[in-house]
Amino acid sequence: MRELKTIIEAYKKATAEGIKTVLATVVHVDGSSYRRPSARMLVDEHGITTGAISGGCLEGDALRKALHALVQNRNVLISYDTSDEADAVVGAQLGCEGIIQVLFEPLDANNSMNPLKLLEQIIGSQKPYVMVTLFNLKDRRGEQSGCTLMYKEGEKITGSIDNQKLYDSILNDTNIVFKEKRSLFRAYEDNQTTQNAFIEYFAPAVSLVIVGAGNDTQGLALMAETLGWNIYIVDGRPSHASESRFVSSCQIIVAKPEEALQNIPINEQTVFVLMTHNYHYDLSILKCLLPYDQVPYIGILGPKKKFQRMVDELKEKGIEIAQEQLDRIYAPIGLEIGAETPEEIAISVLAEINAVLNGTKGTFLRDKRGPIHTKENTQFDTLKI
Incomplete structure (x- = not known):
């Protein structure tokens, strides 16, 4: 785009x-x-x-x-x-x-x-x-x-x-x-x-909702802008979620978790990345996102034990995450490329999101059998009129 x-x-x-x-x-x-x-x-x-x-x-x-x-x-x-x-x-x-x-x-x-x-x-x-x-x-x-x-x-x-x-x-x-x-x-x-x-x-334009306005989200927003995606920055801290800290195309939303989603149009091309480094804020956003079946991707920064803790706490509150919902959650977030720096992590995350949106696994192309691009649906079907 x-x-x-x-x-x-x-x-x-x-x-x-x-x-x-x-x-x-x-x-x-x-x-x-x-x-x-x-x-x-x-x-x-x-x-x-x-x-x-x-x-x-x-x-x-x-x-x-x-x-x-x-x-x-x-x-x-x-x-x-x-x-x-x-x-x-x-x-x-x-x-x-x-x-x-x-x-x-x-x-x-x-x-x-x-x-x-x-x-x-x-x-x-x-x-x-x-x-x-x-x-x-x-x-x-x-x-x-x-x-x-x-x-x-x-x-x-x-x-x-x-x-x-x-x-x-x-x-x-x-x-x-x-x-x-x-x-x-x-x-x-x-x-x-x-x-x-x-x-x-x-398809509708991809909308990336970055929940968190820390320093490590700035590179992610910048790279997503290069892809032409719509970008939203969501955080409860006005000192962090400010226009001066992010690329001009970003839409900044300063709100409590339960209010944040009210200002975002959500469809099958809307993806979420939870990386506030505030466990309770991320947990609240995840809870709000679970009913949105059309959201194809919810990525959560952090180790597996963090996500398991989220699952356990939601269960204690009577919220059982169904398998269909678990399939849309990627935690830990990103492809395994040995990423360490914020910029490398951003590449890992964006590559994973792109793979999910395109229905691929994000593996090495050299290991793929057959052509790089699928030939499905590329031939002219003839129709008599």
Whole structure:
């Protein structure tokens, strides 16, 4: 999300200065690639780029293709085959052995369907969104529709399609994407043509609630800001929980434990880290959090015996922590990477949270069997309309 914010900021600056821009988006990958579908790069008419669609090997040619699309003032679809060693553009330079589809869209500041205008609505949102991008793999020189529709929780926000059958099919698939919470690739086929679609799922922005405003939480907040997460600092001490001690994007909440959660929007992308070094404050926050089944991660700093003491004391008060609740609690907090300093601990904690949110174990990639990125749901399912 951080990269997307940077792209939007660069676009707004260029627009204010009257500079024309093009958005390059990876809309599909078959095989391996450094970046996955949804990677984006902004190119302005002076050749300045923001963001990336690869590890650097595609950007040079993509810059030329973007400027060409800008001159033509039309959407252009380009295929990069990184498995072709004879390709002087990429070939052996990348070594990923994948076919990457990149859509170049010149941006019209006056167009309400401008994809960056739409993406700006997503930044920081507490609701999931779906964006539909249409392109044509069979007729690359034909019309490439590009960003066509946007939905929020199944409700259409903007966009239209003249073909009613196509629209109805996309709407149905959009509902599937919302339900399964993952992007979908579809090829819609009728008697005349085939339209490929990248139906892209945007989860709500990650919100990190750091309970504690000690010195060791400052590095954690700083690194989380780099990821583009929403950050809340919660503490009962106004001397510690102050704006001067944390990055500007942090929202500071000074409150008693039972009042703190009232000021925080909580959803399935809200995670909590309890590290006040005040046992009773952390215990009270944990007690308040237990009913929130949608919270996927509650991390508690400290040894196992501290958490066991919490479990025992809650049990004495008649509060039994169910297994489903225990599964969401990570104590001790963080991945085992030998972390000692506050900064190293912050890396350990953020890596664990990212692994939990993405449903992975946080193990060594070299020990993983098969490709780094899952190929599940990356093929175009063809639907007759």
